[in-house]
Amino acid sequence: MKAIILAAGYATRLYPLTEHMPKALLTVCGKSILERLFDAFASEKEIDEIHIVSNAKFYQQLSDWAEHIQSKYLQKIIVWNDGTTSNDNRLGAIGDIMYVLEKAHIDDDLFVAASDNLLSEPLTDYFADFRQHGCDLLLAGKLDDPEERKRYAILELDETNRVICLEEKPSHPKSDIAAYAEYIYARETLPLFKTYIDEGNNPDSPGHFPEWLYKKKEIRAFLYGGECVDIGTVRMYNEIQKTWK
Secondary structure, eight states, X not given: OEEEEEEOOOOGGGTTTTSSSOGGGOEETTEEHHHHHHHHHTTOTTOOEEEEEEOTTTHHHHHXXXXXXXGGOSSEXXXXXXXXXXXXXXXXXXXXXXXXXXXXXXXXXXXXXXTTEEESSOSHHHHHHHHHHOSEEEEEEEOOOHHHHTTSEEEEEOTTOBEEEEEESOSXXXXXXXXXXXXXXXXXXXXXXXXXXHTTOOOSSTTHHHHHHTTTSOEXXXXXXXXXXXXXXXXXXXXXXXXXX
């Protein structure tokens, strides 16, 4: 299995914190968000390569971080520069996945994660679920706040946790189950990224791909027992510094 970590965004809502630093390298309680993400999944022995996709602005910082941290992890860490320089010419999350798939010639099961999500628990059971069922798998959890649900991909599941409806950032969420920005795609799914892009679909938010995909093949969800936090504002970042354990 390979991993693609999405770190090519510009996080303008977090300025001035992210004006000269990628959001993934902001620290929470003394450790970067990106290192905390690695700690949640890098113990999975089936992952043999981790690909971080950056933009041109932050490529050197992320490359330096990867070189510094490499000795901590068994996997080979590779950082890619997608060549973009601002929000105006960014490839989007799905565009960046496609970029790495082609550049790295990936033909394997694939774990994809946003680089800026804080996970409170390891993803051990999530990967075990994929090994058991072998089909594309979303990481999901329940959200109590109705307004917060509008910022996520919202799922409806059957009794086996198969996705029967998925809507990215709905104005009227149909359930309280949200998909986080962590995904496992089976090897045979990877060619469908090109189909998705070639059809002219939205390349931006990573949730748009499974929103398109579930109508074509089976996708399951794993209900995560921990907390997943997407730090979107300076205020939220400051609050997390006080509350994160």
